[in-house]
Amino acid sequence: MADLARDYRLLDPRTLEFTLRDGLTFHDGTPLTSEDVKATFDGLISRAMPSPRSDKLEVVERVEAADPLTVRIHLKRPYAPILAELSLGILPRARAVPPAALEQDRAPIGAGPFRFAGQPDEEHLKLLPFDGYYGGRPQIRSLLIRTVRDQTTRVLELLKGRADLAVGAVSPSAFPSLESNPRLRVLSRPGTAYTYLALNSRSGPLADVRIRRAICHAIDIQPIIEAKFHRYAEPATGMLPRSHWAYASTPGCRKDLARATRLLEEAGYSSTPTPPDESDRDAATIAGHRPRLHLTLKVSTDRLRKSIALIFQEQLAQVGIQLEIRAFEFGTFFNDVRKGNFELASLFWSSVTEPDLLRWAFASSNIPSPENSFGGQNRTGYRNVRLDALLDRATRVEPESRKALYAEALGLIDADLPYIPLWHESSPAIVSARLQDYEPSPQGFLQPLAKAREAVP
Amino acid sequence: MRRFASAPLAIAGSLLLVSLFLNLVPGDPVELMLGEQAPSIDREALRRSVGLDRPWYGQLWLFLRELATGNLRSSLPPFQRKVLPQIWAALPNTLLLTFAAMAVAILIAIPLGVAAAARKGTAVDHAAMGVAVAGVALPRFWLGPMLIILFAIKLDCLPVSGADSPRNLVLPAVTLGTALAAFLSRMTRASMLDILREEYVTVSRAKGLGPFAVLWKHAFRNALVPIVTVLGLELGALLGGAIVTEKVFAWPGMGTLLLTGIEKRDYNLVRAVVLVFTLSYVGLNALTDAVYAAVDPRVRRR
Numbered sequence: 062m063a064d065l066a067r068d069y070r071l072l073d074p075r076t077l078e079f080t081l082r083d084g085l086t087f088h089d090g091t092p093l094t095s096e097d098v099k100a101t102f103d104g105l106i107s108r109a110m111p112s113p114r115s116d117k118l119e120v121v122e123r124v125e126a127a128d129p130l131t132v133r134i135h136l137k138r139p140y141a142p143i144l145a146e147l148s149l150g151i152l153p154r155a156r157a158v159p160p161a162a163l164e165q166d167r168a169p170i171g172a173g174p175f176r177f178a179g180q181p182d183e184e185h186l187k188l189l190p191f192d193g194y195y196g197g198r199p200q201i202r203s204l205l206i207r208t209v210r211d212q213t214t215r216v217l218e219l220l221k222g223r224a225d226l227a228v229g230a231v232s233p234s235a236f237p238s239l240e241s242n243p244r245l246r247v248l249s250r251p252g253t254a255y256t257y258l259a260l261n262s263r264s265g266p267l268a269d270v271r272i273r274r275a276i277c278h279a280i281d282i283q284p285i286i287e288a289k290f291h292r293y294a295e296p297a298t299g300m301l302p303r304s305h306w307a308y309a310s311t312p313g314c315r316k317d318l319a320r321a322t323r324l325l326e327e328a329g330y331s332s333t334p335t336p337p338d339e340s341d342r343d344a345a346t347i348a349g350h351r352p353r354l355h356l357t358l359k360v361s362t363d364r365l366r367k368s369i370a371l372i373f374q375e376q377l378a379q380v381g382i383q384l385e386i387r388a389f390e391f392g393t394f395f396n397d398v399r400k401g402n403f404e405l406a407s408l409f410w411s412s413v414t415e416p417d418l419l420r421w422a423f424a425s426s427n428i429p430s431p432e433n434s435f436g437g438q439n440r441t442g443y444r445n446v447r448l449d450a451l452l453d454r455a456t457r458v459e460p461e462s463r464k465a466l467y468a469e470a471l472g473l474i475d476a477d478l479p480y481i482p483l484w485h486e487s488s489p490a491i492v493s494a495r496l497q498d499y500e501p502s503p504q505g506f507l508q509p510l511a512k513a514r515e516a517v518p
Numbered sequence: 519m520r521r522f523a524s525a526p527l528a529i530a531g532s533l534l535l536v537s538l539f540l541n542l543v544p545g546d547p548v549e550l551m552l553g554e555q556a557p558s559i560d561r562e563a564l565r566r567s568v569g570l571d572r573p574w575y576g577q578l579w580l581f582l583r584e585l586a587t588g589n590l591r592s593s594l595p596p597f598q599r600k601v602l603p604q605i606w607a608a609l610p611n612t613l614l615l616t617f618a619a620m621a622v623a624i625l626i627a628i629p630l631g632v633a634a635a636a637r638k639g640t641a642v643d644h645a646a647m648g649v650a651v652a653g654v655a656l657p658r659f660w661l662g663p664m665l666i667i668l669f670a671i672k673l674d675c676l677p678v679s680g681a682d683s684p685r686n687l688v689l690p691a692v693t694l695g696t697a698l699a700a701f702l703s704r705m706t707r708a709s710m711l712d713i714l715r716e717e718y719v720t721v722s723r724a725k726g727l728g729p730f731a732v733l734w735k736h737a738f739r740n741a742l743v744p745i746v747t748v749l750g751l752e753l754g755a756l757l758g759g760a761i762v763t764e765k766v767f768a769w770p771g772m773g774t775l776l777l778t779g780i781e782k783r784d785y786n787l788v789r790a791v792v793l794v795f796t797l798s799y800v801g802l803n804a805l806t807d808a809v810y811a812a813v814d815p816r817v818r819r820r
Contacts, residue, residue, distance in 0.1 A: 111564065166597040182607060183778075184680075184770050207680070209768040210777065213663045214679045220671055221678045392783060393543065 065093065065151060065172065065195075074139040074459075075122075077147075079132045086193035087153050088176040095126035100154035102134075102147075109158040117146045139457045145415035174199045174511035184208045200514040212364075219245060225496045229488040229505040232365050233290045236489070244494050249293055250503045252487030255300050256409040257480040258358075258373075259398070263442035266354055267404055271328040273478040276405075277314040278321035279380045282483055285372055289365065293489055297482040299471045300413055300422065307416040309468035311475035313482070321380045330354045332381045352383035358405040359398070361391045366407055399435050401442055408440075409486070412504045416467050420452040423474060443479035525800040532796040533578065533789060540785050541574035547594050547783045568593045570785075581789050593785040601790050604775060609794065611681060612771035615694060615763070616756050618687050620749070622695030623702050628745075630699075631706025636733055638711060646703065653700025658759060662693045662766035679768040690767040694759055698752050705748045709741040716740075743814050750806025754799040 066079040085093035102124040104110035120140045125133040136143065153170055156162050169177045174196060175188040188204040207224070209215045216235040218224050222244055231239065240247050260267045260276070267273060286294045301308045325331075330353040358373065360366045367388050374384040384405075389397065398406050410418065421427055425444040427437040448470055455466040474480070488505030499513040548564045565571045569580045570593065584590040591598040634646035669676045669689060677686050713719065714737055722736050761773030768774070772791055779787035 163597060166599075182770060183604065183775075184768065207768075209679060210774065211679075211766050211768065214666070214766055214768055217663065217666050217671060218678045221674075223678060392781075 075136045077134045081130045088170045094129040095132045097154045098132045099124045099126045100157035101152045104157040142417035199511045225493040227491040236291045247489045248501045249487045249489035253412045254486045256483045259406045271324045275321040275324035277481045278317045281316040294484040294486045302485045307467040353381040355383045357385045359403045360407045361394045362388045441479040448473045536792045537578040608775045618691035619694035623698035626699040627702035631703040634707040635710030650700040650703045653696045658762045694763045709744045713737045713741045
């Protein structure tokens with residue numbers, strides 16, 4: 062939808078008007094008009110089309126197709142984050158609800174630069190440039206998207222020169238060897254992904270903000286960014302990256318072991334030296350002391366995440382915290398996180414663009430519970446009435462006033478530390494010499510292919 | 519005959535166990551699909567639509583019923599693709615890989631084992647058995663990428679992964695076959711050593727037969743029975759090893775299908791793949807018996 066609109070304006074706080082581009086065409090040749098936009102949204106709002114997106118469109122009262130190029134969105138109440146919720150793929154009106162929508166599985170139709178040209182088997186997807194694309198027919202002659210499940214094999218295919226583009230498909234540990242290959246380039250833009258440690262603040266030692274802060278002071282992320290990400294990541298101070306319009310700097314917590322130790326002592330976790338005769342028998346001893354605190358960090362079985370967890374383990378040991386690492390297959394891991402069955406968990410938000418995400422992640426109404434069938438995303442169980450009010454207000458005010466509210470919210474979150482901010486990973490594109498003019502997108506999308514071209518041999 | 523009677527039991531048991539385990543694994547297709555979003559979407563309706571609201575035995579029953587009518591569908595809403603076409607597409611690839619790996623194993627193991635037995639205690643023997651130990655010890659997820667680096671990148675003579683041409687088969691077959699080759703060569707050596715001690719070998723030597731004829735015509739043919747047995751039994755293990763090998767080489771076979779099924783919690787797909795694995799295991803055992811009879815006439819008469 063964002064790509065299809067030429068322009069939009071706010072008619073009044075509850076009405077948005079979009080003007081579509083001229084000459085929008087679906088891959089089957091039918092023109093894309095406001096009726097298609099209306100049908101797509103109507104299907105979601107009426108829930109005739111079952112979709113996770115319906116919830117977020119709850120605020121839309123109705124969609125009006127004023128004329129073929131004009132769409133008006135009427136809201137039930139002023140709602141600033143609506144633009145982000147409105148960006149979704151538009152279906153031809155004939156396919157906007159089931160069962161016709163199931164056709165999209167067999168032969169998907171859109172209005173984008175490349176059209177579906179077949180799926181010969183489970184591993185391959187063929188796309189061809191679309192003549193009727195509103196941005197002009199792409200120069201690339203054809204695209205073959207191939208699934209290669211093994212990470213090492215993906216790197217080897219790139220080194221062999223059998224792939225021209227890989228985005229978000231390669232572990233950062235492979236970047237140096239890819240960079241040194243003369244046929245490949247590693248192109249990167251500051252990323253919008255946000256990696257953090259979630260601290261379950263419902264109960265136990267982590268319910269105490271002093272312990273959370275102590276952990277934050279004990280952790281040093283710079284060496285990790287250098288050794289594990291080869292600098293393809295930026296230190297994070299909060300959920301929003303520095304380049305974000307609502308970014309506000311917060312005091313944060315720099316590495317300070319003395320401060321961390323002091324905070325732990327204050328919270329009542331003092332260290333006791335191990336009696337000399339026990340020291341070599343007890344494996345849990347850290348530098349001659351019994352650990353003052355035992356915590357568990359859950360991660361997925363991803364090799365990179367596990368190796369980073371080991372660094373945290375070492376860093377926390379320096380202040381007497383014994384960190385146990387438990388790695389689970391992703392489905393199991395994520396289920397535990399959603400059920401609040403963890404102490405620390407290493408997680409990330411794949412793309413942070415709309416700051417209303419702060420409300421999803423930190424408002425008390427979004428704590429997973431049976432009422433929201435554990436779908437709430439405030440997984441640390443963090444509660445702050447003032448923050449709730451702030452984030453709620455930020456969705457209702459004029460766009461210009463939002464920045465100040467989010468700055469205040471970021472400050473509150475920084476003081477309470479339900480998350481320990483780690484870094485914003487960029488998702489570099491690995492591009493072969495055959496592919497020219499590829500400008501990577503910060504979110505790691507493949508849209509830049511529409512403007513790229515093949516090198517003339 | 520008793521072997522054939524136990525086959526249905528093995529099949530039923532494996533299906534039962536897999537269904538039980540799937541029930542124990544946290545997360546289900548609906549949760550995994552919805553992921554981050556959707557606080558209030560009607561999860562129960564989605565679950566009902568694919569039968570996930572039933573207890574595990576109810577789901578198993580549904581699976582069997584759909585299977586019997588040949589209309590088995592995946593457990594993933596909303597599209598619920600048919601499962602059998604996916605299996606028919608993947609199965610030939612896995613069979614091809616398995617038999618190629620077996621051929622590699624036989625080609626390496628038999629000469630190695632026979633040579634080691636014929637020159638027992640010499641450098642030839644030690645070298646051959648050294649190779650065998652290394653072959654068993656190398657994990658496939660390591661050996662695979664190493665072979666790719668050597669042959670596909672450095673020597674640039676074979677493709678890295680995929681299944682576009684016959685040349686794609688070479689590296690996965692070697693990766694998969696190595697462990698079996700190692701095991702088989704030790705088996706061949708042991709079996710040959712036993713036979714070489716027999717009186718009729720001494721007799722055939724005494725009557726003036728050349729060493730080659732003694733070794734291959736008299737000793738080796740009799741040493742074949744245990745070798746064939748091991749081969750048949752190990753072929754099942756080969757299917758298991760195929761999962762790792764297929765992942766490394768992006769080989770579109772049953773292992774890849776199984777991993778996809780597990781990742782997405784596509785219960786029906788996982789059940790179907792396991793069923794095929796069990797069936798082939800049982801089938802291979804029966805086949806081994808048949809080959810056994812061909813090699814050793816005494817078995818036929820019993």
